Amino acid sequence: MPTGVHLRDARQQLFDAGERVLLRDGPNGLTSRAVTDEAGCAKGVLHRHFSDFDAFLADLVVDRAAQLEKEASALREAAGTSTVADNLTVALTSLFGPIPVAIIPLITFRDELRARLRQVMPGGGIAILAQATTAISAYLRAERDLGRIAADADIDSLTLSLVGGGHLLFVDRDPGPPTTAAVRKLVTAVVAGVERQPA
Known part of the structure:
Protein backbone atom coordinates (compact mmCIF):
# COMPACT_ATOMS: atom_id res chain seq x y z
CA MET A 1 0.00 0.00 0.00
CA PRO A 2 1.45 3.41 -0.88
CA THR A 3 2.69 5.57 1.95
CA GLY A 4 0.65 8.63 2.86
CA VAL A 5 -2.74 6.89 2.49
CA HIS A 6 -5.24 8.48 4.84
CA LEU A 7 -6.34 6.34 7.79
CA ARG A 8 -9.96 6.35 6.65
CA ASP A 9 -8.99 5.24 3.14
CA ALA A 10 -6.89 2.40 4.53
CA ARG A 11 -9.69 1.29 6.84
CA GLN A 12 -12.22 1.38 4.01
CA GLN A 13 -9.92 -0.61 1.73
CA LEU A 14 -9.53 -3.23 4.45
CA PHE A 15 -13.29 -3.32 5.08
CA ASP A 16 -13.99 -3.76 1.38
CA ALA A 17 -11.37 -6.52 1.16
CA GLY A 18 -12.86 -8.24 4.23
CA GLU A 19 -16.31 -8.09 2.66
CA ARG A 20 -15.07 -9.68 -0.56
CA VAL A 21 -13.31 -12.47 1.33
CA LEU A 22 -16.41 -13.08 3.47
CA LEU A 23 -18.67 -13.32 0.43
CA ARG A 24 -16.27 -15.54 -1.51
CA ASP A 25 -14.85 -17.80 1.22
CA GLY A 26 -17.34 -17.52 4.09
CA PRO A 27 -16.63 -16.89 7.79
CA ASN A 28 -14.02 -19.66 8.03
CA GLY A 29 -11.99 -18.09 5.23
CA LEU A 30 -11.97 -14.64 6.80
CA THR A 31 -8.51 -14.34 8.35
CA SER A 32 -6.21 -11.38 8.77
CA ARG A 33 -3.90 -12.83 6.11
CA ALA A 34 -6.78 -13.31 3.67
CA VAL A 35 -7.92 -9.71 4.23
CA THR A 36 -4.50 -8.16 3.73
CA ASP A 37 -3.79 -10.37 0.72
CA GLU A 38 -7.11 -9.31 -0.78
CA ALA A 39 -6.36 -5.65 -0.06
CA GLY A 40 -2.87 -6.02 -1.52
CA CYS A 41 -1.06 -4.74 1.55
CA ALA A 42 1.28 -5.98 4.25
CA LYS A 43 -0.28 -7.69 7.28
CA GLY A 44 1.12 -4.92 9.49
CA VAL A 45 -1.19 -2.39 7.84
CA LEU A 46 -4.23 -4.06 9.43
CA HIS A 47 -2.57 -4.07 12.85
CA ARG A 48 -1.57 -0.43 12.49
CA HIS A 49 -5.25 0.55 12.27
CA PHE A 50 -6.84 -2.06 14.57
CA SER A 51 -5.65 -3.44 17.90
CA ASP A 52 -6.28 -7.02 16.72
Whole structure:
Protein backbone atom coordinates (compact mmCIF):
# COMPACT_ATOMS: atom_id res chain seq x y z
CA MET A 1 0.00 0.00 0.00
CA PRO A 2 1.45 3.41 -0.88
CA THR A 3 2.69 5.57 1.95
CA GLY A 4 0.65 8.63 2.86
CA VAL A 5 -2.74 6.89 2.49
CA HIS A 6 -5.24 8.48 4.84
CA LEU A 7 -6.34 6.34 7.79
CA ARG A 8 -9.96 6.35 6.65
CA ASP A 9 -8.99 5.24 3.14
CA ALA A 10 -6.89 2.40 4.53
CA ARG A 11 -9.69 1.29 6.84
CA GLN A 12 -12.22 1.38 4.01
CA GLN A 13 -9.92 -0.61 1.73
CA LEU A 14 -9.53 -3.23 4.45
CA PHE A 15 -13.29 -3.32 5.08
CA ASP A 16 -13.99 -3.76 1.38
CA ALA A 17 -11.37 -6.52 1.16
CA GLY A 18 -12.86 -8.24 4.23
CA GLU A 19 -16.31 -8.09 2.66
CA ARG A 20 -15.07 -9.68 -0.56
CA VAL A 21 -13.31 -12.47 1.33
CA LEU A 22 -16.41 -13.08 3.47
CA LEU A 23 -18.67 -13.32 0.43
CA ARG A 24 -16.27 -15.54 -1.51
CA ASP A 25 -14.85 -17.80 1.22
CA GLY A 26 -17.34 -17.52 4.09
CA PRO A 27 -16.63 -16.89 7.79
CA ASN A 28 -14.02 -19.66 8.03
CA GLY A 29 -11.99 -18.09 5.23
CA LEU A 30 -11.97 -14.64 6.80
CA THR A 31 -8.51 -14.34 8.35
CA SER A 32 -6.21 -11.38 8.77
CA ARG A 33 -3.90 -12.83 6.11
CA ALA A 34 -6.78 -13.31 3.67
CA VAL A 35 -7.92 -9.71 4.23
CA THR A 36 -4.50 -8.16 3.73
CA ASP A 37 -3.79 -10.37 0.72
CA GLU A 38 -7.11 -9.31 -0.78
CA ALA A 39 -6.36 -5.65 -0.06
CA GLY A 40 -2.87 -6.02 -1.52
CA CYS A 41 -1.06 -4.74 1.55
CA ALA A 42 1.28 -5.98 4.25
CA LYS A 43 -0.28 -7.69 7.28
CA GLY A 44 1.12 -4.92 9.49
CA VAL A 45 -1.19 -2.39 7.84
CA LEU A 46 -4.23 -4.06 9.43
CA HIS A 47 -2.57 -4.07 12.85
CA ARG A 48 -1.57 -0.43 12.49
CA HIS A 49 -5.25 0.55 12.27
CA PHE A 50 -6.84 -2.06 14.57
CA SER A 51 -5.65 -3.44 17.90
CA ASP A 52 -6.28 -7.02 16.72
CA PHE A 53 -8.30 -8.97 14.18
CA ASP A 54 -11.44 -9.09 16.34
CA ALA A 55 -11.31 -5.28 16.59
CA PHE A 56 -11.18 -5.16 12.78
CA LEU A 57 -14.14 -7.53 12.53
CA ALA A 58 -16.17 -5.54 15.08
CA ASP A 59 -15.56 -2.31 13.17
CA LEU A 60 -16.41 -4.05 9.89
CA VAL A 61 -19.73 -5.26 11.30
CA VAL A 62 -20.56 -1.83 12.77
CA ASP A 63 -19.73 -0.18 9.43
CA ARG A 64 -21.90 -2.59 7.45
CA ALA A 65 -24.72 -2.44 10.03
CA ALA A 66 -24.74 1.36 9.67
CA GLN A 67 -25.33 0.92 5.96
CA LEU A 68 -28.55 -0.94 6.77
CA GLU A 69 -29.90 2.33 8.17
CA LYS A 70 -30.49 3.41 4.54
CA GLU A 71 -32.78 0.43 4.03
CA ALA A 72 -34.45 1.07 7.38
CA SER A 73 -35.06 4.70 6.44
CA ALA A 74 -36.50 3.71 3.05
CA LEU A 75 -38.85 1.26 4.78
CA ARG A 76 -40.06 3.90 7.26
CA GLU A 77 -40.69 6.31 4.38
CA ALA A 78 -42.70 3.63 2.55
CA ALA A 79 -45.39 3.59 5.27
CA GLY A 80 -48.72 4.48 3.72
CA THR A 81 -47.61 3.69 0.16
CA SER A 82 -48.10 0.60 -2.02
CA THR A 83 -49.27 -2.30 0.19
CA VAL A 84 -47.89 -3.48 3.52
CA ALA A 85 -47.03 -6.87 2.00
CA ASP A 86 -45.23 -5.29 -0.97
CA ASN A 87 -43.21 -2.97 1.26
CA LEU A 88 -42.20 -5.78 3.60
CA THR A 89 -41.23 -8.04 0.69
CA VAL A 90 -38.88 -5.37 -0.66
CA ALA A 91 -37.52 -4.66 2.83
CA LEU A 92 -36.75 -8.29 3.69
CA THR A 93 -34.99 -8.77 0.35
CA SER A 94 -32.85 -5.71 1.03
CA LEU A 95 -32.22 -6.25 4.75
CA PHE A 96 -31.17 -9.86 4.13
CA GLY A 97 -28.95 -9.12 1.15
CA PRO A 98 -25.66 -11.00 0.59
CA ILE A 99 -23.55 -8.95 3.03
CA PRO A 100 -25.92 -9.04 6.03
CA VAL A 101 -26.54 -12.76 5.53
CA ALA A 102 -22.78 -13.43 5.38
CA ILE A 103 -22.13 -11.36 8.53
CA ILE A 104 -24.69 -13.18 10.71
CA PRO A 105 -22.78 -16.52 10.88
CA LEU A 106 -19.55 -14.60 11.39
CA ILE A 107 -21.05 -13.07 14.55
CA THR A 108 -22.64 -16.36 15.60
CA PHE A 109 -19.41 -18.32 15.61
CA ARG A 110 -16.99 -15.77 17.11
CA ASP A 111 -17.59 -15.29 20.84
CA GLU A 112 -15.05 -12.47 21.13
CA LEU A 113 -16.67 -10.60 18.26
CA ARG A 114 -20.12 -10.84 19.88
CA ALA A 115 -18.68 -9.57 23.17
CA ARG A 116 -17.08 -6.58 21.46
CA LEU A 117 -20.22 -5.78 19.50
CA ARG A 118 -22.28 -5.75 22.70
CA GLN A 119 -20.00 -3.01 23.99
CA VAL A 120 -20.24 -0.75 20.96
CA MET A 121 -23.80 -0.97 19.64
CA PRO A 122 -27.32 -1.66 20.92
CA GLY A 123 -28.22 -5.29 20.27
CA GLY A 124 -24.64 -5.69 19.11
CA GLY A 125 -24.42 -9.34 20.03
CA ILE A 126 -26.85 -10.05 17.23
CA ALA A 127 -26.00 -7.08 15.02
CA ILE A 128 -27.74 -7.12 11.64
CA LEU A 129 -30.67 -9.14 13.02
CA ALA A 130 -31.16 -6.39 15.61
CA GLN A 131 -31.03 -3.77 12.84
CA ALA A 132 -33.62 -5.66 10.79
CA THR A 133 -35.84 -6.14 13.85
CA THR A 134 -35.77 -2.43 14.70
CA ALA A 135 -36.51 -1.41 11.10
CA ILE A 136 -39.45 -3.76 10.63
CA SER A 137 -40.94 -3.01 14.03
CA ALA A 138 -40.82 0.75 13.38
CA TYR A 139 -42.43 0.26 9.98
CA LEU A 140 -45.24 -1.91 11.35
CA ARG A 141 -45.96 0.62 14.10
CA ALA A 142 -46.11 3.41 11.51
CA GLU A 143 -48.56 1.37 9.42
CA ARG A 144 -50.64 0.64 12.52
CA ASP A 145 -50.79 4.38 13.22
CA LEU A 146 -52.03 4.89 9.64
CA GLY A 147 -54.73 2.23 10.09
CA ARG A 148 -53.19 -0.17 7.58
CA ILE A 149 -52.35 -2.67 10.35
CA ALA A 150 -55.01 -3.66 12.92
CA ALA A 151 -54.95 -1.51 16.06
CA ASP A 152 -54.68 -4.59 18.29
CA ALA A 153 -51.91 -6.25 16.23
CA ASP A 154 -49.04 -7.72 18.25
CA ILE A 155 -46.20 -5.82 16.57
CA ASP A 156 -43.46 -7.65 18.48
CA SER A 157 -44.70 -11.09 17.41
CA LEU A 158 -45.22 -9.95 13.81
CA THR A 159 -41.70 -8.55 13.74
CA LEU A 160 -40.16 -11.73 15.13
CA SER A 161 -42.08 -13.83 12.60
CA LEU A 162 -40.93 -11.66 9.69
CA VAL A 163 -37.29 -11.39 10.80
CA GLY A 164 -36.98 -15.04 11.81
CA GLY A 165 -38.77 -16.30 8.73
CA GLY A 166 -36.85 -13.91 6.48
CA HIS A 167 -33.54 -15.02 7.94
CA LEU A 168 -34.40 -18.69 7.40
CA LEU A 169 -35.39 -18.00 3.79
CA PHE A 170 -32.17 -16.15 3.00
CA VAL A 171 -29.62 -18.04 5.11
CA ASP A 172 -29.07 -20.80 2.52
CA ARG A 173 -28.17 -18.96 -0.67
CA ASP A 174 -27.21 -22.10 -2.57
CA PRO A 175 -28.16 -22.17 -5.41
CA GLY A 176 -29.23 -18.56 -4.83
CA PRO A 177 -31.42 -16.24 -2.76
CA PRO A 178 -35.15 -16.97 -2.50
CA THR A 179 -37.43 -15.69 -5.23
CA THR A 180 -39.55 -12.60 -4.70
CA ALA A 181 -42.58 -14.90 -4.80
CA ALA A 182 -41.20 -16.97 -1.90
CA VAL A 183 -40.54 -13.85 0.19
CA ARG A 184 -44.00 -12.46 -0.61
CA LYS A 185 -45.60 -15.79 0.39
CA LEU A 186 -43.95 -15.57 3.82
CA VAL A 187 -44.92 -11.92 4.30
CA THR A 188 -48.50 -12.49 3.18
CA ALA A 189 -48.90 -15.40 5.59
CA VAL A 190 -47.57 -13.33 8.51
CA VAL A 191 -49.64 -10.17 7.93
CA ALA A 192 -52.78 -11.80 6.48
CA GLY A 193 -54.78 -11.45 9.69
CA VAL A 194 -53.75 -7.90 10.53
CA GLU A 195 -53.40 -5.98 7.25
CA ARG A 196 -56.25 -3.50 6.79
CA GLN A 197 -57.45 -1.22 4.00
CA PRO A 198 -58.07 2.15 5.65
CA ALA A 199 -61.37 3.83 4.87
